[in-house]
Amino acid sequence: AQSVTQPDIHITVSEGASLELRCNYSYGATPYLFWYVQSPGQGLQLLLKYFSGDTLVQGIKGFEAEFKRSQSSFNLRKPSVHWSDAAEYFCAVGLYNFNKFYFGSGTKLNVKP
Amino acid sequence: DGGITQSPKYLFRKEGQNVTLSCEQNLNHDAMYWYRQDPGQGLRLIYYSQIVNDFQKGDIAEGYSVSREKKESFPLTVTSAQKNPTAFYLCASMADREGNNQPQHFGDGTRLSIL
Numbered sequence: 001a002q003s004v005t006q007p008d009i010h011i012t013v014s015e016g017a018s019l020e021l022r023c024n025y026s027y028g029a030t031p032y033l034f035w036y037v038q039s040p041g042q043g044l045q046l047l048l049k050y051f052s053g054d055t056l057v058q059g060i061k062g063f064e065a066e067f068k069r070s071q072s073s074f075n076l077r078k079p080s081v082h083w084s085d086a087a088e089y090f091c092a093v094g095l096y097n098f099n100k101f102y103f104g105s106g107t108k109l110n111v112k113p
Numbered sequence: 114d115g116g117i118t119q120s121p122k123y124l125f126r127k128e129g130q131n132v133t134l135s136c137e138q139n140l141n142h143d144a145m146y147w148y149r150q151d152p153g154q155g156l157r158l159i160y161y162s163q164i165v166n167d168f169q170k171g172d173i174a175e176g177y178s179v180s181r182e183k184k185e186s187f188p189l190t191v192t193s194a195q196k197n198p199t200a201f202y203l204c205a206s207m208a209d210r211e212g213n214n215q216p217q218h219f220g221d222g223t224r225l226s227i228l
Contacts (some may be wrong), residue, residue: 009153034216043117043203043219044156090155094216099144099163099207100171101217105155 002027004093006104013081014112021076021107023091032094033074035065037087038106044090050074061085086111115140119204119220125228126191126198134189134223136204144207145187146217149173149200156203162187191225199227 003026013019025031032051036044048059055067065076074091091104117138126132136145144163148156158171162181176195181187187206191198201224205217 004155006155036219041222041224043119043221044205044217045219046216049216099161100158101146103148103156105153 002031002093002095002102004091004102004104006089006091006107008107009105010108010110012110012112015083016080019076019078019081019085019109021089021091021109023074023076023104024072025074025091025093026072027093027095030069033065033067034092034094034101035059035063035074035076036090036092037061038090039087047076047089081109081111083111083113085109117204117206117218117220119202119223121223122221124223124225126225127228129193131190131192132225134191134202134204134225136187136189136220138185138187138204138206138218138220140206140208140218141184142206142208142218143184145181146205146207147171147177147179147187147189148203148205150203150222151200159189159202198225200225 005024034049035047038044047063048057050057050067058064063078088106088108090106093102120135146161147159157173159177160179162168178190203222204220207217208215
């Protein structure tokens with residue numbers, strides 16, 4: 001069965017510090033991978049996506065993610081966090097042959113001043 | 114501006130009552146989805162539709178019903194059979210029912226609570 005694991009429920013970082021949010025997936029083939037961000041009471045906004053090609057993908061708001069097939073991971077990174085990055089982040093796997101998507105349980109990011 | 118509109122933003126349900134959540138998109142997307150979000154559980158798929166007049170059950174369809182009579186509309190009814198309906202409900206759409214490497218776009222959600 002397909003699954004997406006985000007092992008960190010909460011993460012707190014200081015403003016200006018670097019950030020890495022972990023995501024592991026379980027799927028028999030190369031999946032389509034996404035990172036979304038959600039502010040409280042809002043919908044999900046796409047940060048970046050990976051379909052094929054270069055395993056390091058750039059997204060909006062200075063985020064990037066690296067696909068590592070050997071580790072079944074797609075970790076999200078940002079070199080310097082801003083207070084406005086405080087939100088919940090979701091990793092997702094897309095199965096286009098079934099037109100379905102699976103989401104991780106999310107990681108809540110707090111940013112200390 | 115194109116987007117997905119969910120209404121209402123907040124909804125309250127009495128015991129034994131059916132309620133309907135609205136989702137409208139003007140993105141000309143073929144596929145539409147309903148998710149339920151509970152704290153610490155991420156998003157779980159309730160129903161999805163790839164084309165007008167057709168829809169499939171997701172992982173947690175019991176107690177819910179949908180219709181897709183128009184391309185731009187995908188309303189979700191939470192029936193009285195859903196015993197724990199309190200949650201945040203998100204509607205999403207996608208450009209092409211074949212996928213073609215497109216991400217989902219999300220509405221701003223409806224928060225449903227029990228009176």
